Amino acid sequence: MVTVNGKYLDVAGQNLAAFLEESGYKPVRIVVEINEEIIPRETYADITFNDGDCVEVVSFMGGGAL
Structure with a gap:
């Protein structure tokens, strides 16, 4: 099992x-x-998940001050 963003x-x-x-x-x-x-x-194509890995995928959001 791999933990991805807490799941x-x-x-x-x-x-x-x-x-x-x-x-x-x-x-x-x-x-x-x-x-x-x-x-x-x-290097994404070269990486294979291993049992026990903890993965975080962070997305960028646009925005700014009004």
Whole structure:
């Protein structure tokens, strides 16, 4: 099991890039952290989830002061 944004998912062995695509994330608008380490976007296709990983996917939101 892998913890993704606080939820336990059975995605151990899955590729990070494939997971993000299947989950509807747009890589240009997110940052991924695995086990408290920020993952460079250009390496997403090289990363495979391991059992016990803790993953945070953070999306950027636009906005500003009025």
